[in-house]
Amino acid sequence: MTTPIFALGDEFIRRTAAGNPVRATYLGITEGFDGTGDFGPDGQAAEAALARDTLARLDTLPETGDADRVAATHMRERLTAELAAYDTGEWKRALRAPYGMVQSLRNYVDMGPHTTPEQWETVAMRLDGMPGLLAGWRQCLQVGLDDGTVAARRQALEAANQAENYVRIGSFDSIVSEYGEGPLRDRLARGAAAAHEAYDDLVRFLREEYAPRATEADGVGPERYAVAARLGLGADIDLVDAYHWGWAELRDLETQMTAEVQRVQPGGTIESAIAHLNATEFVDGADAYLAWLKDLHVWALEQLDGSHFDIDARLKDLEVVLVHAQGAGSAYYTGPSEDLSRPARTWWPVAGRDRFATWSEATTVFHEGVPGHHLQIGQMKLAGDRLSRFNRSAGVSGHSEGWALYAERLADELGWHTEPGRRLGMLKGSALRAARVVIDIGLHLDLPIPAEETARHGRRWNFDVAVEVLRDRGRIAEHRLLPEVVRYCGWPGQAITYKLGERAWLAARDEAKARLGADFDLKAWHTAALDLGPVGLDTLAGFLREL
Template identity: 60%
Template sequence: MTSPIFDLCDDYVTRSAALDPVGAAAEGIDVEFAATSDYGPDGYAARADLIRRTLGRLSALEPEGEADVRAAAHLRERLEAELAWHEIGEPLREVRAPFGLFTDLRDSVDLLPHETEDDWRNVAARLAGMPEMLGGWRASLEEGVSRGLTAARRQALELAVQAELFTTSGTHASLIDSYGDGPARAALQEGAAAAYAAYAETARYLREEYAPRATETDAVGAERYAVNSRLNLGADIDLADAYEWGWAELARIEEELAAEADRVRPGASVEEATAILDGTWFVEGLDAYRGWLQERHDQAIEQLHGTHFDIAEPLRRVDVTLALGSTSGAAYYTSPSEDLSRPGRTWWPVGEGAGTRFTTWNELTTVFHEGVPGHHLQLGQTRVAGESLSRFGRNSWVSGHGEGWALYAERLADELGWFTEPGTRLGMLGGSALRAARVVVDIGVHLDLPLPDGSKWTFGKACEVLRDRGRCEPHRVHAEVVRYFGWPGQAPSYKLGERAWLAAREEARRRLGADFDLRRWHTAALNLGPVGLASLADALRRVG
């Protein structure tokens, strides 16, 4: 459809992409290639100014129908939340590990097309542009320091380690090797050398210049946390109540974990059951691991299409990619491009020294989370929705909505009885415990709320809770806690989002009674596109 509001949404996406073409392309937005984006203070100021002007233009427009109402509400909610983030100076202290702008820039290289000689010349240009982009980012951090706005010292030091790893591991070498000996090879090698030098300089800057001036305090406090929580949830919630709910939810899951461990072997503890499964349910070798993952993705699509979902033809394939040398610690998803030429992909990290044995009993739930019916259906559907969604709706993200849906997808798989192989339901519950522990760690740390025994949060205590109560794998604990400390408000969005999705579905069941149809409800839910949690139930109610 077309309307003044849809036109404004389209115009905002176009103008925003022009201000950050690198980020836009990585998100799959159809934008003319540009080697660099401006991540300096002026670049961020221009983004904030565009938001203000767009909100001003939106306030003068009247919706012309239900699609307009949804498009305007979503655009307003997202832009207001992002503007608040700009206005408290967050872009000037955006130092976080293991996920953040630094890693987004590094990953933007892999997300570029790699088909034609022109594509490869673009890859070389992106690599060669790393010094400029990272230099702009460092200038923003310096501006933050001058205003007394700094990130935590812990984040600077952790990110310095990550930057050094990118330098020493030859992070772009395998990509260049895949090109071969064509005419662009020299430019690729020169670009990679420039990128490695930029990573090394960034590591040095973070460790030697930024960290000594950064704050020793990990917690961001109530004001910053409220802004970041709103940005991630699309809602202002009672954070103290969410903290208490998180502890209760964690206790509930622990009871289920104990019962499930007993099914693995009568009388076994969760730890004993895990050891049994690690020793019996695995595959050997990278090819076998990728093959197992691809088979499970394909199987999920086959089982769901035409039963509980209507899956559009372009979405009936998810490509599995092994992210060799990755430090992310967890699988993730990248959506198809706007024109669907780039497929949806799940990325499975295989870190240095990972070995050749890969357990599978605990990975099935992540297949459903990242692939189908999780992120792939949710984000992919926005790509095939056509004109029923504004361009902004097709290219925006609310973590509580998105990660909440992905956890709902895991819960749905359980309801459908898909965790039949030994230990796979234990794996699902372990993941759910981790997400519940995230709620209490993240909110508790940043708002300085006491633990149930009255003690205070520390980095060590957060690691202990995540390991012992959240069942996080020991090798992932440190990186996970670093993530929560540096990315306030994001980690709770999974469980709080799942809670909102389950509540919305239950409300629909009660309201519609015998007329409730799960397949129809799923279709309506996915066709909405991203919605802030504050308006999720009402938006679903309005479409049936």
């Protein structure tokens, strides 16, 4: 389909990719950029100006059908939300450990395919451009320092630690080693050395210049949080209501976990059952962990294809990758490139462990792989001209993370948790997401802890209380605890998108069941829902109702 609205979205994505090579890489765009984008203040202003111009032009274009209406609604919502974040000065304090620019630039180098000489030339180009990209980002942070628009000191120090770790382990040297001998080896080696030097300079800047002038407060306050929540959810919600809903959901999940414990360890407690499972349901060694992950990914694909989904053969190429660098707290997913030359990948932090608890991580495979992110994002990549390029490229965390958490619940509904403790692992993971809601909203808005919880957690939020709630109520793995809370502090509004997104997906499915009665078909609903592509949560139910 080619309409003026689709053409405008395509133009926006092409122009964005040309100026922001890292975003282009994450979106899977393989053409139109050379690694020399401007990450400085002028580049940020240019991106904002492009968004404003695109919105103005969008308002002049007619909608010629349902696909146009979906495309225009989504483009308008996303660009408006992004501009609100720009206007509050977030670009001046974009320190977001551990999933911010420090990690994004590292992944940018090796996310693309690198087997052919042309692909290795791209890798060399990215390494060559690394010092300039980091310098531009530092300029933005310097502008924030100069006018008092600063991030929290904790974010600066954690980002410095992350960058220092990349230098310590020679993170970019692995690219040179993988290349081996050839005409680009010297250039790659020089690029890796320059990238390490640029990261080393960043460490000094963050520790010696930025951190002493950063704010002590981890919370961002209600104004900034409302903007961030809109960006994460694609909806304006009653945040105080969501906070109290999160507490109620957490307590309900704890009740379910207590009941499930009796299947694992009759007479035990949640804590004793977890200890028992950690001692009995595991694999030893990174190689065994990787093999287990791969097997479960393949099994899930085989279970779903043809039954509850029709999975395109091109989506069955899903790579599973271990992350050995310290700093990443949790597994994550990166989608395939637009032309599918770069496969989709799920990434799994090793975090210094030798033993890996399989009972608790199985549900995360379904979240990151299928029927979660890979099925949703992969199918979107294959949509062709049924979706505008803008819609295929500009996701909403509440939509995608909500779907992935819905996918975990779907796996439970399909009876997949037959191994000991795996259903408890799913419930524990869902409780973690409920704990995220109360931590993220409570900490950033400085809301009082409910009266029925104060004996356990005190009356007010701070970083240490957030760690305590995540440890004791979210029951997160030890290696993920501190990185997770640091993440919530630096990325406000994202942690709530999982549970609140799942709530929206379940409500939409329940509505369809009630409306269609005996005519409701789960496979057909899944297909239609994924074919819709990403939309904000405020329009999700309405669009699904029309399918």
